Amino acid sequence: MPYGCPVRTTRDRLDTATKHLDPPVAVVDLAAFDHNADDLVRRAGGHPIRVASKSVRCRYLLERVLRRPGFAGVMSYALPEALWLTRVWAGTDLADTDILLAYPTVDHSALRALAANADARARISLTVDSVDHLDLIDAALGADHPEIRLCLELDVSWRPVLGSDKVHIGARRSPVFTPRQAAELAAAVEARPGFRLVGLMGYEGQIAGMGDAPSGKPLLGTALRWVQRGSARELASRREAAVAAVNAVRRLEFVNGGGTGSIESTKRDTSVTEIAAGSGLIGPGLFDHYTRFTPRPAVLFAVPVVRRPAPGIATLLGGGYLASGPANRDRLPVPHLPEGLRLLTMEGAGEVQTPVTGPGADQLRIGDRVWFRHAKAGELAERFAEYHLVDGERVVQTLPTYRGEGHSFG
Structure with a gap:
């Protein structure tokens, strides 16, 4: 959700910071x-x-x-x-x-x-x-x-x-x-x-x-x-x-x-x-629905658009990073930027492809990035060996996750 700047500006900032990196890519907004x-x-x-x-x-x-x-x-x-x-x-x-x-x-x-x-x-x-x-x-x-x-x-x-x-x-x-x-x-x-x-x-x-x-x-x-x-x-x-x-x-x-x-x-x-x-600290998707507090999305991942199978639909490469817990839609990653995208009910987030639809889908081109938030906080680190730390419009450091340091503790 927006916090202090328009959503498009946030997307542009993340795209600019990571333009030298090939997706999928995971970032920490410091x-x-x-x-x-x-x-x-x-x-x-x-x-x-x-x-x-x-x-x-x-x-x-x-x-x-x-x-x-x-x-x-x-x-x-x-x-x-x-x-x-x-x-x-x-x-x-x-x-x-x-x-x-x-x-x-x-x-x-x-x-x-x-x-x-x-x-x-x-x-x-x-x-x-x-x-x-x-x-x-x-x-x-x-x-x-x-x-x-x-x-x-x-x-x-x-x-x-x-x-x-x-x-x-x-x-x-x-x-x-x-x-x-x-x-x-x-x-x-x-x-x-x-x-x-x-x-x-x-x-x-x-x-x-x-x-x-x-x-x-x-x-x-x-x-x-x-x-x-x-x-x-x-x-x-x-x-x-x-x-x-x-x-x-x-x-x-x-x-x-x-x-x-x-x-x-x-x-x-x-x-x-x-x-x-x-x-x-992370602000995952499952923490969007509290009256007591609203964390900012701090850890996000991007996957690229690789197909345009039909009007109003863009298909992304991968992205099926599901969260643990009861097997329901709450455990799917949340499309975050550009605003207004949603997963398809029949496909959800897939192992090799994830179609998205909604306002703005037709503006997505082959090679564009869609930014997601994982449903839970720490499990994204099991999918990525490194997090890119973003300050403003720059990646200031790239550091390993537990997985990147050679550890998977269960």
């Missing part, structure tokens, strides 16, 4: 990225933001944002990734970066590498939600392994039917739902040698990851806002009780909550000490 970072800090209202690396997947962009005031620490999505970041940041100003692995790991070789590296053990916390995770770590490392930092994950979904889990609104993650269950798991951690409980986390996906203003669906939007208000009220009370119960067993160093879409409600929870966010 002004939009930095604006989004500032807006996350503003929205967090003094809470430090832990950067969700899965939504970025480019080491340079992680470093850029971690050096900005208001950001502290990384929320990693794979233990090999966390170990790699610890290694590449050793000896730099980011050497002390705290890394929370937000998903339980069953990677035995990575666990052995963690155990063998005292610096990594001091920086990385593993998330667990059951005694089974403790058993697996012991099996991988032996019962006499060095101390491993742990974070408990609380299920922060909403169960509006009291005492029943038959109505579950939110992500299916942790089995730990009640304060009592959290305290019991904390006690189990404390009773096991080789573990140190340091944190508690919860991702309120039913608020953070679900836009409350879906286009053309006002009744659904009203229902979503009702669900999110109810969930936030219930969670504030339950999470506070869970934190108190765990603190009675072991004093926590941090309590992580949130996600880009839930910052406003998460920061009001007095038990939360930090907020996780990442997608808000």
Whole structure:
């Protein structure tokens, strides 16, 4: 959407900056990225933001944002990734970066590498939600392994039917739902040698990851806002009780909550000490439908027009970069520039071709570029080995994504 200049000017700026590059090409609009970072800090209202690396997947962009005031620490999505970041940041100003692995790991070789590296053990916390995770770590490392930092994950979904889990609104993650269950798991951690409980986390996906203003669906939007208000009220009370119960067993160093879409409600929870966010830096298509904030599109990709099969239709080469999640149209890339283009219902975005139609399609010529936004924030980096950093009308730097550095962490 336009922000401070006409859409055509934005298209011209990106085309001019990348005219020496053959598409497909992916860019980072640095002004939009930095604006989004500032807006996350503003929205967090003094809470430090832990950067969700899965939504970025480019080491340079992680470093850029971690050096900005208001950001502290990384929320990693794979233990090999966390170990790699610890290694590449050793000896730099980011050497002390705290890394929370937000998903339980069953990677035995990575666990052995963690155990063998005292610096990594001091920086990385593993998330667990059951005694089974403790058993697996012991099996991988032996019962006499060095101390491993742990974070408990609380299920922060909403169960509006009291005492029943038959109505579950939110992500299916942790089995730990009640304060009592959290305290019991904390006690189990404390009773096991080789573990140190340091944190508690919860991702309120039913608020953070679900836009409350879906286009053309006002009744659904009203229902979503009702669900999110109810969930936030219930969670504030339950999470506070869970934190108190765990603190009675072991004093926590941090309590992580949130996600880009839930910052406003998460920061009001007095038990939360930090907020996780990442997608808000990028501004992907799925984040177009929130009433609380509007990120600027910061990461885009362009594919070329290669056919004109009929009036009103231009066919592009490739572009079928689909997002994970439920298999529906929301997971398709979003045509962004020129304005007014849309995908064809029968073809969508394809492996080798993507037809587009709509106002302006007839003005597209063979060789022109159409700029897209991915539906999700970080997954585009799995398709491109490098991002071209655009400042104004110039590419000022070209830097590798995780893939470009030879890594695919899952």
